[in-house]
Amino acid sequence: MPHLGSTVHLRALAAAALRPRPAPVSRCATPAERVVIVSASIGAGHDGAARELERRLTAAGVTVERYDLLDLLPARLGRTVRDGYHRMLVRAPWIYQRVYSSTERAGGGGPLARALLRTAENRMLEALPDDTGAVVSTYPGASRVLGRLRLGGRLGAPVFTYLTDFSVHPLWVAEGVDVHLAAHAVPAAQARALGARDVRVGGPVADPRFCPADAERRRAARARFGLPADTPLALLVAGSWGVGPVRQVALELRDCGAAAPVVVCGRNEALAEQLRADGIEHAYGWVDDMPGLMHAADVLVQNAGGLTSLEAFAAGLPVASYRCIPGHGLTNAAALDEAGVAAWIRDPDQLKGVLGDLIDGPRGLLQREAGRALFAAAGAGPADEIARACRATGPLPAPLGLDRSSPSAANTPGIAPAPRGPRPAVRRLAASVAVACAVWAGAVGTAVATTGSGSGVIHAIGHTLDLDDDAHLGSPQQPDHHS
Numbered sequence: 001m002p003h004l005g006s007t008v009h010l011r012a013l014a015a016a017a018l019r020p021r022p023a024p025v026s027r028c029a030t031p032a033e034r035v036v037i038v039s040a041s042i043g044a045g046h047d048g049a050a051r052e053l054e055r056r057l058t059a060a061g062v063t064v065e066r067y068d069l070l071d072l073l074p075a076r077l078g079r080t081v082r083d084g085y086h087r088m089l090v091r092a093p094w095i096y097q098r099v100y101s102s103t104e105r106a107g108g109g110g111p112l113a114r115a116l117l118r119t120a121e122n123r124m125l126e127a128l129p130d131d132t133g134a135v136v137s138t139y140p141g142a143s144r145v146l147g148r149l150r151l152g153g154r155l156g157a158p159v160f161t162y163l164t165d166f167s168v169h170p171l172w173v174a175e176g177v178d179v180h181l182a183a184h185a186v187p188a189a190q191a192r193a194l195g196a197r198d199v200r201v202g203g204p205v206a207d208p209r210f211c212p213a214d215a216e217r218r219r220a221a222r223a224r225f226g227l228p229a230d231t232p233l234a235l236l237v238a239g240s241w242g243v244g245p246v247r248q249v250a251l252e253l254r255d256c257g258a259a260a261p262v263v264v265c266g267r268n269e270a271l272a273e274q275l276r277a278d279g280i281e282h283a284y285g286w287v288d289d290m291p292g293l294m295h296a297a298d299v300l301v302q303n304a305g306g307l308t309s310l311e312a313f314a315a316g317l318p319v320a321s322y323r324c325i326p327g328h329g330l331t332n333a334a335a336l337d338e339a340g341v342a343a344w345i346r347d348p349d350q351l352k353g354v355l356g357d358l359i360d361g362p363r364g365l366l367q368r369e370a371g372r373a374l375f376a377a378a379g380a381g382p383a384d385e386i387a388r389a390c391r392a393t394g395p396l397p398a399p400l401g402l403d404r405s406s407p408s409a410a411n412t413p414g415i416a417p418a419p420r421g422p423r424p425a426v427r428r429l430a431a432s433v434a435v436a437c438a439v440w441a442g443a444v445g446t447a448v449a450t451t452g453s454g455s456g457v458i459h460a461i462g463h464t465l466d467l468d469d470d471a472h473l474g475s476p477q478q479p480d481h482h483s
Contacts, residue, residue: 037136053138117144143161143177160179234300340367
């Protein structure tokens with residue numbers, strides 16, 4: 001690992017920012033049937049939604065390519081952002097709550113977020129194939145990048161944002177995005193209130209393996225996982241990283257007696273081992289067969305409200321939100337409760353009663369019906385809207401009044417680019433260095449706030465500087481799996 005005063009990473013940033021860019025290629029003006037989906041490997045929900053959209057569009061005969069926004073940030077800043085976010089959720093969730101609330105009040109991200117996302121704009125534009133007919137974002141940062149390109153006339157293809165959550169943070173609503181696609185009327189109304197100009201309710205997306213199970217399938221799933229045949233089971237999930245007070249909730253589930261806990265810890269294998277040491281018999285790390293576990297369970301208990309909740313609705317499994325993580329976990333719980341598709345348990349004294357009603361009572365029946373109704377009339381859902389737009393139009397003309405000498409005009413179809421000097425490269429270098437320093441400072445601040453000793457702080461600082469180290473927090477990323 002380079003020492004604290006090393007310039008290795010500044011040289012890497014300079015090389016990435018000053019690397020020559022190929023001349024922009026004019027987009028074709030004929031209808032195209034290629035869709036590009038841009039997600040981000042932060043957790044599993046954004047990638048999971050992108051993967052299912054890709055499957056549906058491909059089945060409809062559309063060519064699809066997928067990109068990770070974090071890979072388009074220079075000098076491996078994407079990995080630094082992901083690991084910093086992970087550290088916040090695990091070590092200092094109160095910092096994440098403050099960041100979430102402050103950006104919510106401000107109506108979006110601040111100067112640091114804008115500077116970080118601008119470093120991805122040219123790479124995004126260069127990555128898009130010439131025959132792109134539509135671009136879809138399943139991550140707020142990607143929507144911001146694509147919206148700016150669209151608004152500036154540099155991107156001719158229409159841009160869609162698929163809202164993966166039931167609550168809509170202002171970062172999701174990016175100026176320049178053509179259409180926002182929502183799973184339900186509640187997130188659609190929130191997006192409109194935040195200024196989204198075209199919002200459509202297309203229903204959620206979920207892998208078709210998530211479907212209601214009959215008695216035979218339920219028995220087979222329980223036998224496959226070694227679960228008791230007749231005991232009520234509460235499936236406890238905490239995202240792909242296993243964050244939040246999972247251990248506390250698992251013990252509360254066991255002690256309340258409403259159902260035996262079956263816990264999925266994602267990539268947090270240490271948490272799974274700890275739970276097994278606590279006497280929680282059915283604690284798993286990464287699980288490939290989540291549809292099977294949902295078929296075996298009687299109720300889902302979750303703390304983030306993302307894609308897993310939508311999959312439970314598709315599987316006919318009632319959902320309860322309990323001891324949610326800060327930020328989007330709390331706002332999603334409120335939105336799911338408002339929509340009537342999930343119960344939000346705010347008081348531990350209500351845990352046993354609400355779970356019992358969801359497993360065997362009328363509340364469970366109502367929620368199963370409400371969850372399944374999301375999928376009933378959706379058909380292919382958002383994929384239909386995207387495919388129609390892709391086939392109906394080719395790249396759109398440049399906005400009227402665009403200055404041919406502006407940076408926006410340089411990559412706009414039909415407009416000859418003006419000569420480019422070194423100034424854009426210098427700006428990229430400055431932006432990259434500033435963002436890297438800010439991200440590093442934020443990571444150090446988190447470490448200082450959560451480390452009890454001086455040696456721990458020095459270790460944390462050194463670790464954040466080591467951009468060449470391939471080791472990630474927790475287990476390696478495992479694309480195309482779900483937990």
